[in-house]
Amino acid sequence: MRKSTQSAEALLSPYFEAKGWHAFDFQRDTWQAHAEGRSGLLHAPTGQGKTLAVFLGPLADRLHRESLDPKCPAACEVLWLTPLRALAQDTLRALREPIEHLAPHLAVEARTGDTSSAQRAKLRKKLPWCLVTTPESLSLLLTHADFRDQIVGLKTVIVDEWHELLGTKRGVQTELCLARLRAWHPDLRVWGLSATLGNLDEAREALLGLAFPGSSTISADLNKELVIETLIPAEIERFPWAGHLGTRLVEPVAKAIESADTTLLFTNTRSQTELWFQELLEARPAWKDDLAMHHGSLDREERELVEQRLRDGTLRCVVCTSSLDLGVDFSPVDQVIQVGSPKGVARLAQRAGRSGHQPGKTSRVLCVPTHAFELIEFSAAREALARGEIESRTPVSKPLDVLVQHLVTCIIGASIKPSDLRQEIQTSHAYRDLDDEEWEWALAFITTGGQALKSYPQYHKARLENDHLKLDDKKLIQQHRLSIGTITGDRSISVQFLGGKRLGTIEESFITRLKPGSQFIFGGRHLELVRFHKQTASVRKATRSLRGHVPIWNGGKMPLSNELSHAISRSLHDTGPPSAERLALQPILSIQQSRSGLPSDDTLLIEFTRTREGEHLFFYPLAGRLVHEGLGSLVAWRLGKYPGESIHITQNDYGFCLTARRGLSLDPRRLSEAFDSNNLLDDLLSCMNTAELARRQFREIARVAGLIVPDFPGSKAPKRDLQTSTSLLFEVFQRYDSGNLLLLQSQREILSKQFEINRLGEVLTSISKRAMRLIETDRLTPLAFPLWADRLSATLPAGDANSRLEAMLTLLNRETDPSSQVNH
Amino acid sequence: MLQISTDPPLTLIGAPAALTSSRALIVADVHLGKSATFRAKGLPVPEGDNEHDLGRLLECIARTGASRLVVAGDLIHAPAGKTTATLSAIESFLEACRIPVTLVLGNHDRNSGALPRDWNLEIVPALDLDGWHIVHDPADAPENRPSIAGHWHPAIRIPDGKRTSLRLPCFWLRGKNLVLPSFGSFTGGQVVTPLEGHRVFTVLRDQVVELPQALWRP
CATH class of the missing domain: 3.40.50.300 (P-loop containing nucleotide triphosphate hydrolases)
Incomplete structure (x- = not known):
């Protein structure tokens, strides 16, 4: 059903004329593609009119149908997904403007976590022509049995800021919702908007799944300066x-x-x-x-x-x-x-x-x-x-926690044959190679608990009836709806004045480090903590003027990207005319060169320095701080265990430093062994506190997979019988069902999140091929200095709780018991 | 095993439990049937906690040669967890342990309803034994008499490093009242803040050790 774009443009022209604008080529191309029934991805820098490009196609389509049939029934035809509910209001404004000019009879409304319950109830009865919503809210809508009927006229889904969702579990959730909608509407058109990425094709495939041959990527290449x-x-x-x-x-x-x-x-x-x-x-x-x-x-x-x-x-x-x-x-x-x-x-x-x-x-x-x-x-x-060297975002591959959540979402909405559901899910990019074991596990997790013979007694959630999956327990449905959503972080604590005025939220890990009476700065105000009780930190204005702690939140540890690291290496060795920045930095680079050398992509620079604290080895792979953290632990572990000597590790975006009182050296053979790319995973698991890290990661997984009962809104008392912590659950699973795939997932996630395991592997392989440049320096170099200065900052202490406690008790004994000092 | 210098004397063991002068073994907060409660409410948590915890209890009785067992409350987690499997596991345990068993009722026991009458189990609201008054809730402990309680699942937080800390289940001796850590393997802890003069003990590789005040009141 090819429609001419001429008509789309003609239909839209009143708006462009009123604004005095001309349509850009990429806008016309997008309208054309949409009119031809195609899906695709549009990428453009911000502020390029891409909203109009993707939104006016569906509108022109509607106007066209109305021109043929003035009684064309009102229906929900467009879903607009936005990654941030905070953006919903802005999006509404942007979408309503052309609507007011061209089709004031069509409604555009938003439904997100911020929407009032009155508005939600209204939307439950009737959906507007275009609904603006988030992936979580869309999942929630899928749990309502009548949603399918409400969107029976759906024609187009638009996913805004797809690059933000790509590479996250929310992106996977979006993929799964789209798979569901495509199963209902085989002709559905899906359009994504994305900022520039290094892997636009993959981004498009992830968005559109396996069902879209002939989809297109359109670039708004306007040479934005x-x-x-x-x-x-x-x-x-x-x-x-x-x-x-x-x-x-x-x-x-x-x-x-x-x-x-x-x-x-x-x-x-x-x-x-x-x-x-x-x-x-x-x-x-x-x-x-x-x-x-x-x-x-x-x-x-x-x-x-x-x-x-x-x-x-x-x-x-x-x-x-x-x-x-x-x-x-x-x-x-x-x-x-x-x-x-x-x-x-x-x-x-x-x-x-x-x-x-x-x-x-x-x-x-x-x-x-x-x-x-x-x-x-x-x-x-x-x-x-x-040079156009832009970072890629790698889509998340088949996270099982998101899968089990989505399975429950689907079967609440309608009972489904497992084989049909699997087929639908495998049309998504994330689960395209879901294997039998994973599928069987996921099914078991929502029906019988454990796999095959190890089913969990008395467990009930979903059940298989006449070869269809069903879930109709009202309480469980309510519980599931409350737990939909995949973003979790450190628990947020509400900060408010004693009088009750809310200031915002702060991570629990920060507030628990403060004592009542401590001062800190938040939202530009000097505050004093009065008490911290039940998810609320009560504060008052600080009376004494004092430079308080500045709150330190998590999230500041983003590593330098691969692309930027390579560009830095290139800039350091560039022989062409230097940039202003490089010229300014020259005095410091000269010091670095005279004491040692400049790091680069093709050699590995290693410096050895003695200070009063002991011996230091500085390595500069230029691979970003997460990779350096993993590499540091690995190399320290492989360089061996010196009895009684511990090796401290610090890292930044340029390299890492090992410090020990003695025993480090520039031995080329041992150093090249330490960078062996074989046995990476096993060695990393042995040297890192991966168990502790996986336990933390399990927090998110347990919530997504529905293992934690969410607090009902408004009810003060949590459900006491079902109260537990995710770390306790982690132990219970480890002890009684150690093969559970969720445990493996948390290990996998922590390795990729904490150490960028794939990049680490690549770096290690590349390092084992590089020449090593070993230099002994008598003073710290400019590159070494920040690593040295950071030596007091704590990373996660190695060892399990027992050894950490033993170490503390021993230290305390040594300090307080004079005889032990004599005997030393 | 660690004998603490209380009057009357008491030995703490890593189970975690306490042993009185007549070798009565005291544990608190077993919370049997907790994973079953979760499963009944549609949360897929594996089983194994009942068997594991009752097994540990038997082993502990054998190792200490205890003359009787006192559970200082919360033997059972919730009504939904009081399944046939949970009840029969307790019944087999009562037969296997061969010593008198007393349950000092806890809030969870009260909520979980009556237990079979033919069980070889004495049920009391509180108990006086070897000079100790045993109750479930520390709030019900008398101020001027030595007492042992549970209920709080006390844990202590010990900073080790700039931003890291250990969180350990603990025995908390606050004046004349000792609060036991929870025994059940599927029970969490609640971080407590002991005051000057209190004493705190934890289990380190199966041994009870005292944590000097310098560690928890830096």
Whole structure:
């Protein structure tokens, strides 16, 4: 059923004429493809009119049908999936605008976790022509038996910011929901929107599954101009070699903010955000009312207020984290500042794209280093971008926790034959090679518990009846609906004033380190912890003015990407005309070269230095901090066990350092053995505290798989009989069902999440082929210094709880018992 | 085994349990049938906890040559977990252990309803034994008399490193009242904050060790 685009364009022209716009080629191409019944992926930098490209196709289609049949029945025809519920309101605004011009009789509504229960009830009765929702809300809708009838007219699903979902379990959840919708509507068109990625084809395959031959990837290649500038410190010799706060450049940054109308200042962590906010306020007290902060832990109302003021252009500067990376269009922003390492090429480009959001405008980003070596990262990112070397996002492959959750979701909605369900699920990219064992396990998990002969007694959830899977226990259905959703993190603690005003949330691990009376900074306020009780930290304004702890949240450990690492290596050895950053860094690079050498992709630089603390080996594989953490543990373990000597490991994005009191050396044979790429997995499992890490990872898996009963909203008392902790469950599974595939999954996930196991393997293979450059230095080099300075920071202590406790007791005895010191 | 200098004397063992002067073995919070409760509510948790925990209890009785067993409350987790399998496991245990068994009722026992009358099991609200008053809830312990309780599942948090800590089930001696750690393998712990002068013990490789105050009140 080929329809001419001429008609699509003609149908849409009133809107474009009213706006005085011309349609871009990529918009026409997308309308054409949609009219031909095709699916695809559209990629474009932000601010390129891609919303109109994917949304107006379905609208033109509707207008076309209405022109043929004015009584064309009203129905829900379009689903718009957004990764962030915070984006739903902006999306509504963006979609309603053309609708008001072209088809005011069509409704666009949102249903997300933020939607009021009244609105939800309304939507339960009748869905609008276009429904904006999240993957979790869509899953939830699938559990309602009448949902299938409500979307009987569904024609198109649009997935916004697909690159954000790709590579996460929520992306897999999206894939599964789409597989369900495709099974219901074989002609369904699915369109994804994505920022630029290194693996766009794979991204498209993951979105569309196996059922879409002839799908297309359309690029909005408009040559959007992107300028990356760096604030170069005046005296590089006095600029720190290490650290990550970098507030030394506050004054020039304040000046840059003065020179623009509206600035977004991005930092890498929430604690850095708090710190820069404080420092800027100290530097320019007059900005008290025009300076704001935005990060994921602040209360929603507060964040929305900041977003609104950004849109209105009434703020001078917002200090923020990745919470403002996504989608939202803040046209007044005319300057973006990035503080600290960009970490990745795509990330820097994405942030830069927040300025000059309109098509045709130049995007600019001003980069602010927090220590000297970040200068080279900025120039490397610029160069990688010019070469089109952008990071990929690897889709998650068949996570079983998401699968069992989805199975229950499906059978609540309708009873299904297992073989049909399996066939449907295997049309998704994530589960395309799901094997019999995994499938049987997943089925058993929701019906009998254990596999085959080991079924769990008295367990009941879903059941097989007349060869159909069913679940009709009302309580279990309710329980499942509450537990839908796959994002979990550290438990969030609500921060509120004694009077009750909510300020936002903070991770439990942070708040438990504070004692009542301790001060900290949160949301730009100096606070004092009064008490912490039942998920709520009550605070009051700090009375004494004191520089408090800045809250340290998790999530600041993003490693340098592979692409950026390679670009750095290239920049360090580039013989062409040097960039401004490289010139500025030259004095420090010269010191590095005179004491040792520059690390590179084709040799492995290893330095050996003695200090008062003992002996240090510094390795510079340039592979990002997670890989270095894994490599450090592995190499330390393989270099051997010196009786009574422990090896301490520190790492950053450039390399890692081993420190011991004695026993380290530059022995080429032993070092090359330590980098052997064989037995990587076994050795890593033996040397790391993987059991402890897997236990932590199990928290997320247990929740997704429905092992944890969610608290019912509004009910204060948790279900006491079913109260447990995921770490206890982990032990119970290990003890009584050690072959459970969820345990294996948590080990697999922790290896890839904590150490980027695949990248680690690749790095190890490449290192074993590289030449080693061994250099003994009598002083720390500029590259060694940050690793040395970091030596006191704690990583997870090795050993199980017993040995850790023994070590502490022994130490305590030695300190308090004088005789043991004499006998030493 | 660790004899603590209380009056009357008491020995702590790694089971975890306490042993009085007449060799009465005291445990608390066994929570039998907990995994069965989860399964009954549609949560796929493997079984094995009943068998494992009752086995440990038998072994402990044999090893200590205990003259009687006192469960200081919460023998059974919940009504839904009081399945035929759970009940028959307890029945076999009562036959196999060959010593008198007393259950000091806990809140979970009360919620779980009556137990078969023909069981060889004495059930009491509280018990006085070898100079110790044994109750389930520490809140019901008398202030001026030595007592042993359970209920809280106490655990202690010990920082080791800048951002890491150990969380260990513990015996908590708070004045004259000793709170036992929970015995069941599918029971969690609740972190407690002992005060100056209290004593804290934990199990390290099957042995009870005292944790010096320096570790938990840094």
